Amino acid sequence: xxxxxxxxxxxxxxxxxxxxxxxxxxxxxxxxxxxxxxxxxxxxxxxxxxxxxxxxxxxxxxxxxxxxxxxxxxxxxxxxxxxxxxxxxxxxxxxxxxxxxxxxxxxxxxxxxxxxxxxxxxxxxxxxxxxxxxxxxxxxxxxxxxxxxxxxxxxxxxxxxxxxxxxxxxxxxxxxxxxxxxxxxxxxxxxxxxxxxxxxxxxxxxxxxxxxxxxxxxxxxxxxxxxxxxxxxx
Numbered sequence: 001x002x003x004x005x006x007x008x009x010x011x012x013x014x015x016x017x018x019x020x021x022x023x024x025x026x027x028x029x030x031x032x033x034x035x036x037x038x039x040x041x042x043x044x045x046x047x048x049x050x051x052x053x054x055x056x057x058x059x060x061x062x063x064x065x066x067x068x069x070x071x072x073x074x075x076x077x078x079x080x081x082x083x084x085x086x087x088x089x090x091x092x093x094x095x096x097x098x099x100x101x102x103x104x105x106x107x108x109x110x111x112x113x114x115x116x117x118x119x120x121x122x123x124x125x126x127x128x129x130x131x132x133x134x135x136x137x138x139x140x141x142x143x144x145x146x147x148x149x150x151x152x153x154x155x156x157x158x159x160x161x162x163x164x165x166x167x168x169x170x171x172x173x174x175x176x177x178x179x180x181x182x183x184x185x186x187x188x189x190x191x192x193x194x195x196x197x198x199x200x201x202x203x204x205x206x207x208x209x210x211x212x213x214x215x216x217x218x219x220x221x222x223x224x225x226x227x228x229x230x231x232x233x234x
Contacts, residue, residue: 003180
């Protein structure tokens with residue numbers, strides 16, 4: 001059973017078809033990257049998988065369960081890093097992560113996770129006072145602290161410096177040893193570095209899916225992406 005399965009997904013919002021007959025899956029032990037221009041349906045698809053939106057037709061399954069109707073126990077097996085972070089800004093990273101860790105029977109090692117994401121120097125600073133990149137790292141730590149079996153990570157390296165990006169890519173690859181990890185990104189470099197499987201969406205549809213080599217089809221991922229999405233480099 002794949003960690004994530006999308007079959008014929010359709011999602012209509014206010015008379016607009018945001019996702020149209022999309023099908024793809026994400027296996028455990030792999031990183032699946034979802035690429036596409038703004039308005040391609042990426043975020044809507046992921047929010048259906050996270051149980052934040054219902055489907056209009058077709059189906060989505062996470063660990064074999066419909067996420068819209070999932071129990072609290074099921075949700076505890078899924079890590080989510082939202083596009084806007086979704087962090088409580090009045091607390092500190094240390095308090096937040098300690099609280100989240102207390103909710104799990106076997107959480108990640110907080111000291112190690114904090115060190116890997118270079119959060120020690122801001123651990124006792126209000127999240128409100130953190131930079132965008134620092135908030136990104138706190139949000140990633142919050143998504144991974146429960147050792148999820150499936151993790152949805154939206155733009156996990158946005159706003160990070162080159163060294164921090166490398167560390168996050170290593171951490172995501174390590175997480176995928178025991179989980180299905182789905183990463184939405186606009187970075188071709190990120191997809192090239194971490195993806196086992198690539199899904200490209202455009203105009204609400206899946207226009208390519210497969211291994212990184214299959215999707216590149218002998219060329220670069222960037223060239224293939226623009227050809228499939230009819231995008232422009234200008």
